[in-house]
Amino acid sequence: MDRSKFPEIVDGKSQYDLDSGRFVKIWNGPQHPGVTGNMALEVVISGDEVVDLKTHVGYLHRGFEKLMEQRLYIQNFPLVCRICVPEPDTNEYLYAAAVEELSGLEVPERAQWLRTLTLEMSRLASFIMWLGGQAGSFGMGTVGQWAVAVRDYVLDLFEAITGGRIYHMYITPGGVRDILPEGFDADLEDVLKKVEKFMHDAEIVLFHNAVFKKRTKGLGIITPDMIDPYGILGPNARAAGSTRDVRKDSPYAVYDKLEFNVIVGSDSDAYDRARCRFQEMQQSIELIRQIMEIMPRKGSFYNRPPNVLHWQIPPGETYVKAESTRGEYGYYVVSDGSNKPRRVYVKGPSYTHAVALFEQMAVGTNYADLPGLMVSLHTYPPEIER
């Protein structure tokens, strides 16, 4: 980008002069309909062009990592899901996987299938929420309203399996809490058909919409050479040609037994990212159907760990990762041999996307496109603050 018309950058800060009358500073958020979650954007504009942007986080900081150091391993299990509201199951799975690896606890095969099922269902719910947000950020609130309604059907399924709609607390160290309820298969198929109907409608009104195309084509281009220097992951990187997908590269749970291809884009802009995510939604539905078809229906679903109130994990450290809707999600857990973790570090993909990358990409865009650009990076602030 030609930065000659923009103020000089010294020590990472733009040297704009507000007294010159050429620039206006605007605060977006933390409560703002155009900002995902509770995040504040300090935007400097010249006319309607963004000259400088700084992301401010901390409005959702609840000190999860510090809390986890002070609780028993089992007490952290209902805590981790709260780090990502729209897709909590990835956190549950990763925390359980890290504890299982450090303690040597085996997981029954049936539990691995049930875990994969809930992971894919939460992926679908998270993508539905994103699709509504992406449409809403470009003024198409109707798709947003459809999305909220359809996501609720998926949440009904979660309620049937786990008892919880938002936070499921289903994947526990040693397996899962329960098997599927009676009549679940038919309910699931019914919901999947509703989601497909919604996606069919969204395809017509969103992806074939001239306004949406005009505003997203060429917006927020991520070139392949930006992927590593900015730590870009998931669909954001895949839309730029990357083929990395943890489900394929380092299969966890039962992803090695499922048939699917990594969805890759080429145009690298907001429209292509939306297309990639839309295709991943379709893929998620196919994966759920595959799982339901070949999943074992008998056998143990839970290996009981030792008395969880006195459960001491041998000293060691590990890093486990899984593919979330935003990209690689990871848990780095350090144990010192006591009954509480020494350190838990939660690596959410939004950490790099919403700060270093977004601050760079926003410069030069139209101010009105800023919310759409942010949603096209699919960021969730709680992952940044933890």
Added chain:
Amino acid sequence: MNSLIKRLKMQFDVEEQTQRSNLSFINATALQLPALLTHLRDYEKYTQLIFLTAVDRIEDNQFQLTYMLADESSQNNIGVRVRIDRENAVMTSIAHLWHHARTYQQELREMFGIDFPGSPGVNDNFILEGWEEIPPMRRDFDTREYSEKTYFPRPGRSTTHPRTAMKAVDPDYPELPLMKGRVK
């Protein structure tokens, strides 16, 4: 992974610990870290910095910094561990190697008090504003003591039984009949 560790051992003074077939940790000194990370990035195709975080090893009066890297295909991870002095916690910045490293370093400066001289915006607020205590992620930061000192104390509930709790706040709370079959 094994051949990589062998090559690294020939050039750097590192110790290795294999956790899984696709995850290894290596211990390095703070002095050789920039060269080691540059080597891994440029010659061994560990091009992606997944995260940078710290573990407070208060019993040794040290901080452990963990740099987690991933190779090009994202199949293998290598965690580079470095110990630094806890009292004078200063580490070389790697913001010149990865753009997003500055965010990690800014957070570590705030949460652990580890300085990274030269890292852009390292002294800016990241999550906390107007923080005057010791960095909160240090092991010796007492969260309970801080909240008792900072926030207005409220009397807690002496019981978790709903009826007794309601009686405590409202003496006129009616005596409802117990449900049949419930233990009193």
